[in-house]
Amino acid sequence: MKARMIRPPSKMEWDTSRLWATGRAYLDNDHLSFEEIASRVIESATVISNRIRRYDDAPRGEEDGRQIISIIRVEPETCDLLYNAPDGMRGRYWQSPDYGFAATKLLISGLLRTLMSFSERHPPMLPERCAPMAADDIKVSLESISAKVWPREHDDTGNWLFKFDQLKVVRWEQNEGHGEKGPLWRQSPTTGDIEIKGALIRPVDQIECMPAGKRDRSCQLHKFGYT
Secondary structure, eight states: OOOOOOOOOOTTTEEOTTSOHHHHHHHTOTTOOHHHHHHHHHHHOEEEEEEEEEOTTOOTTOTTOEEEEEEEEOOHHHHHHHHHSTTSHHHHHHHOHHHHHHHHHHHHHHHHHHHHHHHHHSOOBOOTTOOOOOHHHHHHHHHSTTOEEEEOOBOTTOOBOEEEOOOEEHHHHHHTTTSTTGGGGGEEESSSEEEEEOOEEOTTTOOEEOOGGGTTHHHHHHHHSOO
C-alpha cells in the first residue's frame, strides 16, 4: 500500500471561500505554519484566570483526581488562526492524530512558564472536597499526556462562545453523521480566550486519570474535527 504523505489540506479539502473577506484574508495565508501561529499565541498570551476542577463522575479508585484549568487571552484573530487555519491546531489533527498531539504538546510547552508563573502569583481556586495542587502537581498536570488546548466554549455565566461558520472541510462534513458531536465542528470561536486543561492526576502518586471517552481524542479530532 502506498504511504500517504502528511501535508496540510488543500484548498479543496479545506475550503474557506464562503467565509467573510477578512477571515479569508488571514486564513488563506499558505505560508503561515503551525509553529508561527503557536509563536503568536505564546508571545501574546495573557493568563486571565485559573482554577482546579475535580474529576466528575470518576470511576472507582480515581475519585480524588483533579486538574488545573487556565484561561489565556489573545487577539480573536490569533485564536481563529489557531482553530481554523489549514495548518493550525485542528489542521494538524486533520493531517494526522500524532501531528495534532505533537502540536498541542508544543503549544503547552511554550506556555508552561507563563502558566506556572501565574499560578504562583494567583493560587488557583479550590472546590470543596478536593485536594489542593502544589506547583509540582500543576506542572505534572500540564505536561501529562491528556493535557489539551481548546478555544473557550463558555463564559463565566455559561453563555456559549462559538458561532456557526462557513468553513467547509470535506472529511469532517462526510463524517459528521457518524460522530457524537455532529456538525459542531462547523462552529468557530467568537473571542480570543483559550482554555489550557491539564490532565486529571491523583494527589498521592501524581498518576494520570484518563476518562475512557478521551483516550482516542486525537483520532476523534482527525475524523470529526471536534470532540
